Amino acid sequence: MPVEPHVTSPRTLSEAYALLAQQPHRPVAGGTDLLVQITGELGDPPDRVLDIWHLDELRGIAVDGDALVLGALTTYTEMRRSPLVAEFLPALSEAAATIGAAQIQNRGTIGGNAANASPAGDTLPLLIACDAELVLGSERGERSVTAGEFWPEYRRTALAADELLLRIRFPMVGDRQVRFRKVGTRRAQAISKVVMALAWRGDDGTAPWRDVRLALGSVAATPIRAGATEAVLDGASPDQSTADRAASTLAGELNPIDDVRSSADYRRAVAARVLHRLIREAGGW
Amino acid sequence: MSFRFFVNGDPVEVEVPGMRRLLDVLREDLALTGTKEGCGEGECGACSVLLDGAVVDACLVPICQVDGTSIRTVEGLGAENKLNDLQSAFLETGGAQCGICTPGMLMAAEAFLASGGPSDEDSIREAIAGNLCRCTGYRKIVEAIAQAAEQRRAADPHPA
Numbered sequence: 001m002p003v004e005p006h007v008t009s010p011r012t013l014s015e016a017y018a019l020l021a022q023q024p025h026r027p028v029a030g031g032t033d034l035l036v037q038i039t040g041e042l043g044d045p046p047d048r049v050l051d052i053w054h055l056d057e058l059r060g061i062a063v064d065g066d067a068l069v070l071g072a073l074t075t076y077t078e079m080r081r082s083p084l085v086a087e088f089l090p091a092l093s094e095a096a097a098t099i100g101a102a103q104i105q106n107r108g109t110i111g112g113n114a115a116n117a118s119p120a121g122d123t124l125p126l127l128i129a130c131d132a133e134l135v136l137g138s139e140r141g142e143r144s145v146t147a148g149e150f151w152p153e154y155r156r157t158a159l160a161a162d163e164l165l166l167r168i169r170f171p172m173v174g175d176r177q178v179r180f181r182k183v184g185t186r187r188a189q190a191i192s193k194v195v196m197a198l199a200w201r202g203d204d205g206t207a208p209w210r211d212v213r214l215a216l217g218s219v220a221a222t223p224i225r226a227g228a229t230e231a232v233l234d235g236a237s238p239d240q241s242t243a244d245r246a247a248s249t250l251a252g253e254l255n256p257i258d259d260v261r262s263s264a265d266y267r268r269a270v271a272a273r274v275l276h277r278l279i280r281e282a283g284g285w
Numbered sequence: 286m287s288f289r290f291f292v293n294g295d296p297v298e299v300e301v302p303g304m305r306r307l308l309d310v311l312r313e314d315l316a317l318t319g320t321k322e323g324c325g326e327g328e329c330g331a332c333s334v335l336l337d338g339a340v341v342d343a344c345l346v347p348i349c350q351v352d353g354t355s356i357r358t359v360e361g362l363g364a365e366n367k368l369n370d371l372q373s374a375f376l377e378t379g380g381a382q383c384g385i386c387t388p389g390m391l392m393a394a395e396a397f398l399a400s401g402g403p404s405d406e407d408s409i410r411e412a413i414a415g416n417l418c419r420c421t422g423y424r425k426i427v428e429a430i431a432q433a434a435e436q437r438r439a440a441d442p443h444p445a
Contacts, residue, residue, distance in 0.1 A: 001305070001306070001309050001313070002306065002325075004302035004303075004304040004305050005304050006302075006303075006304075007302075007303035007304045007347065007349050008303075009303065009349045009350075009352075028347065030345075031345045031346055031347055031350070032327055032345050035327070035344065035345040035346070035347065036326040036327055036345070038304070039306070039325045039326060039344065040325070040326055049303075049304060049347075051303065051347065051349050051350060053349075053350045054350075077339070100327070100415060101411075101414040101416075102339075102340050102393060102396065102397075102411075102412060102414070102415055103327065103330055103340050103341050103342045103345075103393070103415040104327060104342070104345075104415065106336075106339040106340060106341050107342075107345060107346070187414070188411070188414030188415060189328060189414065189415055
């Protein structure tokens, strides 16, 4: 049997904060990353685990003012079934449906995806493209970090040792459009070769785009924004010449690696192709 | 640590480390070896069981999170010496060959049938997308699930 680290299961958030203030713990939510790491002996197992599954303060999907707010323990199944997510952020329903299969969707959480900080985390580009804010808490109080600042380097987050990720706020911007695409070896159970989220503001159809955000996963050590490509798209209409320029800019801008899941060349080519297609679909040509 | 939950309707209590996998508790501590270990990393679905009705990989669930829940395993599908309709359908269509994936397939299919949604081929294939089979090519498994869905609909055309 795999090693079985010591685990504590607090029933309230304040109990959890107190434990984290005393000594570092590795939090476990749905377990779909941590149990794989322990069983597969990927790195040293944690000395102490904090089981946050029973913290109901971290559950729920709600609209709060001008934001859609998801508790960190919201599962992919809950995102897929949520009428609020379907209404205000359908790209997130779509993303949740591409992650794992039923078994993983019933256990994996949006907070776990963010805190695990894999460069292939499927929801992370969406958080970045939507200007999401991650709300962190500890005995010292709460603070917000933007998604663009939450993953500073490979497998690192902005979380301090005594902090928990509590919830994620997606600002609701009336005329913002968001698209999501994932490329893997098959539709289910695949770790991404490239995952992309594209957001912009503008009227439907061929009106020029504003506030363009293009975020990608699996192409760098962290999820990233493609700033040069965003600059090409900002102020442009989604026509064929824009798509051509944006796709070639993206291919030049990305610097992915070869690894077991894909090659750098393939990742560059497929990212450019996926972006081209998203622009074409938006432009209706 | 002590954890109490239900397995196939019966209350159980185990005294084990909290990070022990549900899979190991079922197989090693409770001697319920119907649930199989394939990959041990959430890829193959051989260890699929139902946790409060939702299909999960038992290799990815620490027992501390099972406290207070109801688990259903393949041992809970039929009665003693009597297969349930889904198991019979797998037998009739040839949906079971070597048998390693079968308990997990059955549990994923059982969750799908209980959800009461549409049972077209795409929906069935999505429901078992987390379960690998290296023998059947899936076609006979899909047929078995479709057959069981049809039988349940015929038996209870207006489920609550």
